[in-house]
Amino acid sequence: MLYKGSCHCGKVAFEVEGELTAALRCNCSICSRKRALLWAVPHGTLRVLAWGDDLGSYTFGNHVIAHRFCRTCGIHPFAEDVSEGNERSAYANVNCLDDLDLDAVPVIDFDGRAV
Known part of the structure; x- marks a missing residue:
């Protein structure tokens, strides 16, 4: 299934294909503060449709994940694995997907503090 999403103001838009x-x-420390719910997908299945100068990036710790955010509204619609190779992942924030029943999406807790 193809899902479309964006930040709050719409300046950063993306689509992602797969089975959620x-x-x-x-x-x-960052995901718990953002309260993001992430859908891990192969990097090639997330396509950024609009960004211009509005797409910012933040990394911390081991600098292996680029947390993308809109410089205008501050929303973090997705993140990307910045490692080299074919096994890269992307992480769509399901709270930013259009027309999605969030109550129907099972949530799995991930211990990112231990990574």
Whole structure:
């Protein structure tokens, strides 16, 4: 299934294709503060449709995940694995997906603080 999403103001828009069977609730210092629910997908299945100068990036710790955010409204619609290779992942914030019944998405707790 193809899902479309964006930040609050719409300046950063994306689409992601796949079967949304669950979302991760990560307890790392940034995800717990953002309250993001993440859908891990192969990097190539997330396509950024609009960004211009509005797409910001934040990394911390081991700098392996680029947390993307809109410089205008501050919403974090997705993150990306910045490692090299074919096994890269992307992480769509399911709270930013259009027309999604969040109550129907199972949530799995992930111990990101231990990573």
